[in-house]
Amino acid sequence: MASSAQDPTPTWFTPKRLLMIFCVINTLNYVDRGAIASNGVNGNLEICDDSGICTAATGIQGDFHLSNFQDGVLSSAFMVGLLIASPIFASLAKSHNPFRLIGVGLSVWTFAIAGCGSSFDFWSIAICRMLVGVGEASFISLAAPFIDDNAPVEQKTAWLATFYMCIPAGTALGYVYGGLVGGQFNWRIAFWGEAILMLPFPILGFIMKPLQLKGFTPMESKLIPTSNECGEVFLIDGEMLAGDQGFIRGSKSPSILRNHITRFSKDMLELLRDQVYVINVLGYISYNFVIGAYSYWGPKAGYSIYHMSNADLLFGGITIVCGICGTLAGGLILDKMTSTISNAFKLLSGATFLGAIFCLIAFCFRSLSGFIVLFSIGELLIFATQAPVNYVSLHCVKPNLRALSMAISTVSIHIFGDVPSSPLVGILQQSSFPAQDHINDWRKTALCLTSIFFLAAIIWFIGIFLRSVDLFNEPDDDQSSIRREQRRPLLEDTSYEA
Incomplete structure (x- = not known):
């Protein structure tokens, strides 16, 4: 009766290899986000100067004659599918094997990306971009719990940090990949290339013996x-x-x-009644509000304040380097402190508070070199929060709620964080300061935005004093009649060798 649950794990499939596979998938997800924003894939409309010399239309915008509004919709259309499908996949994980659900999601992602390359107008590619979000939703909700299950106890946040480090790394690779492939060949080939690279992973999700999450009944x-x-x-x-x-x-x-x-x-009611979870997500929303606006308005603010000719490259480079280094450092530091929810809140609050101070001082500096140094230190500290904040979301709830916890966290930080922040900052920039004082109003806008980091730090500081219990080993009430070996992770072994 339980023989299938007791079958030995395939010898080649070790926890480190699971982490490696998930990191590659996560990187490909963000390569796509970077690629569609790159000049080689996104392109531009035909531009003619006063002398009548015209630059040919290129990329998606040029081929489909998209307005700037339509072009902007494409970059965020995936979020519609992501926000709708994340809670659905998390809920289905209770009645369907989570590893198979990841396979389903990655299959949708692969076909949707191939569809982007075969699209013929705005609506066809917009629908495909929404389906990309649907495909990504299963992975976003379920990958982190799998990693949390199978990471060594003393390295849990370091493994999570390695996984989330793929976000800035993948985005940066996407800019380069999209620019090279889209520029040298065609933007359609860039999408088809992504689909081919991802194709082995949904196949693996179906042909592999399904892995089981802790807290979910086989x-x-x-x-x-x-x-x-x-x-x-x-x-x-x-x-x-x-x-x-x-x-x-x-x-x-x-x-x-x-x-x-x-x-x-x-x-959902159980999540909303969990004070630790609510505080963690509220802090994350405030944090992501600033990060989202930074990513959209940062280059323009830098160009206006410091007259940077290469603001995109500079801000992108700082974000990539600090994102990778800061994310890894945050995970390693929390492991050294001993991974507990209370320590995670201490790191979240302290790193965000110090990072906010450095970023504020950076925008007050008149010299570009001083700004670069201080802003880099600030971003390094700010990105140290990625592993701890997700560690709290995974460990403050019972194992069978982790997928939903991650899904609702993702939905919340987008709906209340980075989605509204960019237009709200734009409204603040236009209405609050005189148009003729263009340099100073961008400086003041950046300072107002950065100060919201202090709100995130305060919220996470409150979390230190909440009664927090790590529920990672808490049994699920619905599983009391099932033998223990039937619900252990299939990767739960003593060897972590690749």
Whole structure:
């Protein structure tokens, strides 16, 4: 009955290799985000100067004659699918194997990316970009819990940091990849190349023996026959049903849908009642509000304040280097401190507070060299939060809520953080300061924006004093009737050698 759950893990499939596979997938996700924003893929409309000399239209914008608004929609269209599908995949993980769900999501991603390369107008590519977000949603929600399950206890945040380090690294590679392939060949080939690179991973997700997340019942354990005086009894999703009730219930799809909705509502209520989780996400929203506006307005502010001719390159370079180094450093430091929720809040609050000070002073400097040095230190500290903030989201909830925890965190930081921040900063820039004082108003806008980091630091500081319990080993109530070996991670072994 439990033989499939007790099968030995494939000898080649070690935790380090799992981490490596997830890092490659995460990098490809962000290569795509960087590529669509690159000049080689995104392109521009035909531009003619006063003398009548015209520059040919290039890329997506040139081929489809997109307005700047339509072009901007394409860069963020994936978020529609991501925000809708993330909670759905997280909820489905309770009734379907999470590893298979990642395979499904990556399949959608691969076909959607290939569709982007084959698109013929604005709406066709916009729909494909939304489906890219749907495909990414399963991976975003479920990859981190898999890593958390299988990382060595003393290196959990370092492994998470390695995973999240792929975000700035992938974005940077995407700019280069999109520029080279789109510029030398065609923007369509850039998308098709991404699809080919990703194709082995959804295949792996289906042909591999499925891996099981801690806290989630294996599919073969969803239906467990037992016996009593009245005959055969079945355990389905934690409920004991006699005789053929299980099969009758299984045939009623409205009942199944209602059960899914009820379970999702119950899980959401449990998350919202968790003070540690709410405080962590509120701080993350404030943090992401600033980061989102930095990424959009940073180059323009730098150009206006310091007259940078290469503001895109400078801000991009600082963000990439500090993003990679800061993310790794944050994970390593928390492991050295001993990974606890309280220590994570201390690191989150302290790093954000110090980073905010350096960034504020940087924007007050008149010299470009002084700005670069101080802003780099500030961003290094700011990015040290990536591993700790996700560690808290994973460990302040029961194992069976981790996927939903990650999904709701992702949805929240986008809906309330980086999505509204860019237009709000634009409104502040236009309405609050006189147009003729262009240099000073961008400086003041940057200072106002950066000060929100202090709000994030204060919120996370409150988290230090909350009663926090690491629930990583907390059993799920619905699994009390299932043998322990049936719900252990398949990668739970003593060897971490690649």
